[in-house]
Amino acid sequence: QKEVEQDPGPLSVPEGAIVSLNCTYSNSAFQYFMWYRQYSRKGPELLMYTYSSGNKEDGRFTAQVDKSSKYISLFIRDSQPSDSATYLCAMTGNEKLTFGTGTRLTIIP
Amino acid sequence: DSGVTQTPKHLITATGQRVTLRCSPRSGDLSVYWYQQSLDQGLQFLIQYYNGEERAKGNILERFSAQQFPDLHSELNLSSLELGDSALYFCASNSLGGGRDTQYFGPGTRLTVL
Numbered sequence: 001q002k003e004v005e006q007d008p009g010p011l012s013v014p015e016g017a018i019v020s021l022n023c024t025y026s027n028s029a030f031q032y033f034m035w036y037r038q039y040s041r042k043g044p045e046l047l048m049y050t051y052s053s054g055n056k057e058d059g060r061f062t063a064q065v066d067k068s069s070k071y072i073s074l075f076i077r078d079s080q081p082s083d084s085a086t087y088l089c090a091m092t093g094n095e096k097l098t099f100g101t102g103t104r105l106t107i108i109p
Numbered sequence: 110d111s112g113v114t115q116t117p118k119h120l121i122t123a124t125g126q127r128v129t130l131r132c133s134p135r136s137g138d139l140s141v142y143w144y145q146q147s148l149d150q151g152l153q154f155l156i157q158y159y160n161g162e163e164r165a166k167g168n169i170l171e172r173f174s175a176q177q178f179p180d181l182h183s184e185l186n187l188s189s190l191e192l193g194d195s196a197l198y199f200c201a202s203n204s205l206g207g208g209r210d211t212q213y214f215g216p217g218t219r220l221t222v223l
Contacts, residue, residue: 046213
């Protein structure tokens with residue numbers, strides 16, 4: 001079993017929809033949780049960073065962490081075609097960063 | 110632009126050959142990470158250097174090696190290449206070297222082994 005599980009998709013939604021992306025993990029040592037966005041043929045870039053359980057909001061993006069269930073989510077409101085990318089969850093206990101396989105998201109105009 | 114540079118952008122070579130990938134971290138960053146990204150395995154951590162010293166090792170094959178030079182740039186050497194080594198190779202950097210510190214990724218090197 002992988003330490004981090006992420007549905008690879010692909011996921012296609014119409015413009016303006018709310019998108020929900022999720023990861024589950026098995027390692028209780030993970031304390032820091034991140035979401036990276038990767039456009040085609042580019043390097044990943046940090047989108048959201050959370051530490052504690054609960055919600056963190058940044059514009060149209062909300063990151064949610066539930067440590068008791070070992071489950072994290074990223075919500076995108078009012079999705080735009082420019083949000084089309086691969087979204088990777090990542091987590092660490094302050095050693096190496098462990099990534100999910102990424103979910104490929106397409107927003108249809 | 111993350112400030113991390115990688116060369117070359119693309120590399121096409123044959124099985125059995127050896128290649129070197131180069132990475133320059135962001136200005137001021139002491140730590141460099143190497144990752145391999147393939148379609149079926151996602152982003153896999155290979156190795157980390159901090160200020161010239163190896164700090165952490167991931168799923169790096171014995172055929173692969175890396176080093177970080179005094180000017181903090183890093184090179185990843187891949188030898189006896191196999192078809193399965195075809196992938197995107199990313200370098201990332203941060204200043205403190207801790208896993209919880211944000212890593213900034215370069216644009217990657219796409220390696221194709223024929």
